[in-house]
Amino acid sequence: HTLGLVTSNLSWHAPSQIAAAIKSRASHLHFNVVMSMIEQPDLSACKNAVNGLLAQRVDGLIVNIPLEDEQAQAIARMCGRVPVLFVDVSPELATHSITFDAAAGSHLAVEHLIEQGHQQIALLCGPQDSVSARLRQQGWQQALAQHHLNAVAQLRGDWSSLSGYLQTLALISLNTPFTALLVANDQMALGALRALHESGLSVPARVSVIGYDDTEDSACFIPPLTTIKQDFRALGSACVDRLIAQIHTPDLPAHASVLPVSLIKRQTTA
Ligand code: IPT
Structure with a gap:
């Protein structure tokens, strides 16, 4: 067979x-x-x-x-x-x-940030043509709305670590204050960590980052990545x-x- x-x-x-x-x-x-x-x-x-x-x-x-x-x-x-x-x-x-369960994943991530006192949360979403990326984004927005919050900024990458790097640099250059970044997958989170590091924003002291996937390498990022495991x-x-x-x-x-x-x-x- x-x-x-x-x-x-x-x-x-x-x-x-x-x-x-x-x-x-x-x-x-x-x-x-x-x-x-x-x-x-x-x-x-x-x-x-x-x-x-x-x-x-x-x-x-x-x-x-x-x-x-x-x-x-x-x-x-x-x-x-x-x-x-x-x-x-x-x-x-x-x-x-x-x-x-995309809604559950997004809620877990938002609740974790809220528990730690974050209010200024930015989103790094996946590609618009992916149903899963859209469901993760909607889940974040719903969970934030339950706490009477809106994302302070929303960016969109293509799942690749390079797009995560470039979009995070773009986010930083907006000069919109943010203390946490929700990322739609771990590869983009890897790029985000590089951008934050190069910009002198230490993780997690200045900015918290949460990925999505828990692919095998994520435990070995610097620092080891907090993420939603699928x-x-x-x-x-x-x-x-x-x-x-x-x-x-x-x-x-x-x-x-x-x-x-x-x-x-x-x-x-x-
Ligand atoms: C989804 C991953 O979460 C994302 O990181 C990216 O690799 C994407 O796949 C590629 O299609 S998982 C999928 C089963 C929704």
Whole structure:
């Protein structure tokens, strides 16, 4: 049996760890995995990748590409009777999906900062074309609003550490006072730490930083990063198990599972 995986850029930490987790769970169950990678999320590239894997006669497909509802529905139609499972779509969409609880992650991060007395909080969001990035941003805004706060500034990167660096420099140059920075992923947080360091703003004494993902390197950043953990091993296992169930039970009712996230307190917040 062979499972197909369509994935976003594997040079990014999160998708590569998700792919590794899928691969190891599948191997354990004696399934092969064939992969197709898309460098920039784009519907036609995703369709090509899906067609390529269907031509290789995969028994089921996992799609880790950020997709809007209509896009995911178009992909599901293309797959016909081949089971498909999405990991980067809205949890509201009526399809087979496994995602992380974005609202909970954003709330945990905001509550942690508020407990430490922060009021001037800036946001470094992910790309606009990512459902997950938008859900994290909305979650932050809702949690801040519950404390009668607005973000003092909002910037947007592209998930890369370089964009985190450049956007944080841009934030600093606005001269808007901020004591904490919520970042939509750990790679951008890595770049943010460099920008803060170069600007003489010590972390966490002057600025607290919280990432999102808890990818493997985050415990080794300087200082070790406080972040929201998405358990990518658990996601990979759950995806393989669910897809195999879909293969064995073709009319398994569509179900949107939402996995929990947790706050990992390290040394970038105080
Ligand atoms: C999401 C990561 O949180 C983010 O850091 C980035 O790598 C992105 O993937 C790439 O698509 S995790 C995804 C399952 C929502």
